[in-house]
Amino acid sequence: MTGNGAVQGPAQAVGRAAISSAATVGRAGFLGLRAVRALRRGGMWAPHVVTQMARIGVDSVPIGLFIAAFTGVVLALQASYTFTGAIPLYFVGTLVGKTMVLELGPVLTGLALSGRVGANIAAELGTMRVTEQVDALETLAYDPVAYLVVPRLIAGVIMFPMVVLLADAMGVLAGWATSLYLLDMSSPEFLKGLRLFFRSWDVWFSAIKAASFGLTVTGVGCFFGFATTGGAEGVGRATTRTVVASSMIILVLDAFWAAVLL
Amino acid sequence: MSIVLDDVHKAFDGQEVLRGFTVEVREGETLAVIGGSGSGKSVALKHIVRLLEPDHGEVRVDGRSVGALSENELYEVRRNVGYVFQFAALFDSMSVGENVGMGLRRIPGMTPAEIEGRVAECLRLVDLTGYEERRPSELSGGQRKRAGLARAIATRPKYLLYDEPTTGLDPVTTAVIDELIVRMRRELGVTGVVVTHDMASAYRIADRVAMLYDGRIRFQGTPAEIQACADPVVKGFIEGRPELLEVAS
Numbered sequence: 001m002t003g004n005g006a007v008q009g010p011a012q013a014v015g016r017a018a019i020s021s022a023a024t025v026g027r028a029g030f031l032g033l034r035a036v037r038a039l040r041r042g043g044m045w046a047p048h049v050v051t052q053m054a055r056i057g058v059d060s061v062p063i064g065l066f067i068a069a070f071t072g073v074v075l076a077l078q079a080s081y082t083f084t085g086a087i088p089l090y091f092v093g094t095l096v097g098k099t100m101v102l103e104l105g106p107v108l109t110g111l112a113l114s115g116r117v118g119a120n121i122a123a124e125l126g127t128m129r130v131t132e133q134v135d136a137l138e139t140l141a142y143d144p145v146a147y148l149v150v151p152r153l154i155a156g157v158i159m160f161p162m163v164v165l166l167a168d169a170m171g172v173l174a175g176w177a178t179s180l181y182l183l184d185m186s187s188p189e190f191l192k193g194l195r196l197f198f199r200s201w202d203v204w205f206s207a208i209k210a211a212s213f214g215l216t217v218t219g220v221g222c223f224f225g226f227a228t229t230g231g232a233e234g235v236g237r238a239t240t241r242t243v244v245a246s247s248m249i250i251l252v253l254d255a256f257w258a259a260v261l262l
Numbered sequence: 263m264s265i266v267l268d269d270v271h272k273a274f275d276g277q278e279v280l281r282g283f284t285v286e287v288r289e290g291e292t293l294a295v296i297g298g299s300g301s302g303k304s305v306a307l308k309h310i311v312r313l314l315e316p317d318h319g320e321v322r323v324d325g326r327s328v329g330a331l332s333e334n335e336l337y338e339v340r341r342n343v344g345y346v347f348q349f350a351a352l353f354d355s356m357s358v359g360e361n362v363g364m365g366l367r368r369i370p371g372m373t374p375a376e377i378e379g380r381v382a383e384c385l386r387l388v389d390l391t392g393y394e395e396r397r398p399s400e401l402s403g404g405q406r407k408r409a410g411l412a413r414a415i416a417t418r419p420k421y422l423l424y425d426e427p428t429t430g431l432d433p434v435t436t437a438v439i440d441e442l443i444v445r446m447r448r449e450l451g452v453t454g455v456v457v458t459h460d461m462a463s464a465y466r467i468a469d470r471v472a473m474l475y476d477g478r479i480r481f482q483g484t485p486a487e488i489q490a491c492a493d494p495v496v497k498g499f500i501e502g503r504p505e506l507l508e509v510a511s
């Protein structure tokens with residue numbers, strides 16, 4: 001009897017967690033479907049897209065550039081440390097360019113923005129939910145998904161690639177400057193390495209990944225914000241869940257795109 | 263035409279809140295729904311505009327089953343039903359004027375000048391003239407409730423639903439809100455449903471009072487009738503005597 005209980009306990013816990021996860025995925029899918037259907041209500045979402053693009057994109061540029069600049073510096077220094085005596089130093093340009101554009105630009109910016117943008121959306125919509133502002137929108141004949149969710153999703157898909165491409169450029173520039181001033185390389189050397197394996201597809205790859213991260217971060221923020229219950233504590237929980245879930249999905253997507261597109 | 267909740271059942275996480283709630287709100291009257299905290303009064307109110315859907319039973323507004331309405335039909339019904347939330351639910355990111363004009367912007371053909379005029383008219387009705395540019399955070403509790411009421415009446419609805427309109431207010435502000443509710447019926451001719459546990463307020467504003475207890479209507483009648491009611495549950499609640507409720511249960 002005890003043995004059975006011991007076996008059933010964890011099994012039940014796993015079962016409950018699986019059911020709960022499946023239900024969450026189902027609810028997220030349902031919100032996604034509602035967002036697609038809400039696209040036909042252009043009058044409700046279109047006026048708010050530019051505002052959201054400014055909040056999600058333009059306001060995120062400083063943090064994106066800050067992270068990229070220091071990443072570029074570190075990449076150049078570590079490449080030089082690794083290559084010295086074994087590989088020609090102009091490969092520093094190759095490594096900085098490829099790594100920034102293909103991987104670190106999109107992923108580090110995505111992770112940083114899951115905190116800045118995702119948490120902000122979850123907190124804002126969560127507060128609106130617990131103070132009945134979402135209900136108030138409904139009673140005033142607004143579709144809250146069209147009014148609140150769609151503009152954020154569109155802004156995320158458009159603006160994340162913009163921020164990431166700027167971050168890519170900043171990372172490469174920072175790596176270049178580091179090579180010139182700290183590694184005694186010349187500009188032609190760095191540019192030779194940068195051009196060596198560069199393909200324009202790499203930039204598209206970076207932008208596609210960034211767009212998927214934008215959809216993820218804004219979508220997860222909207223989902224947990226809308227599902228908030230229980231006052232200030234609930235808002236805090238929704239914010240934490242958003243950052244954790246969107247960060248995990250970003251890393252999974254990162255591997256997915258590498259496997260599918262490279 | 264009227265609002266009817268017919269045998270409404272609603273449970274949350276297996277906990278039944280409404281168990282066969284049936285009530286009719288007649289045209290032109292103000293019905294006060296009273297009951298203890300957590301008895302399901304607000305839950306019942308939310309069913310009228312389909313913020314919640316019943317597990318069983320039906321809600322009808324003007325003879326139309328709310329659960330069977332398409333999205334556009336539902337919006338049409340909601341434009342006819344103003345909702346005053348317990349904590350006003352004003353949009354923080356907007357001014358008071360923008361809040362009041364929100365519902366008006368959903369009415370096809372209304373010009374910005376007409377919206378501005380209607381906003382000013384509604385704010386005058388609730389004695390908030392000149393507050394258009396204020397932010398909700400700059401208002402007192404009573405002013406927020408009045409701004410919420412102005413927003414609810416802006417679309418000139420046939421029905422007004424009030425969720426605990428006087429909770430948390432001082433006696434003077436409570437009397438002001440009560441007077442506004444009476445004035446809404448007198449000047450605008452709206453039919454009202456007021457959810458409250460404030461008995462003094464219910465007697466002042468209601469034509470009829472319905473008491474919700476154990477998920478269903480325990481008693482309904484005029485304020486005079488409920489005060490004369492011998493049911494210990496009703497008497498215990500309206501007179502604030504828990505010993506009577508204990509005896510009854």
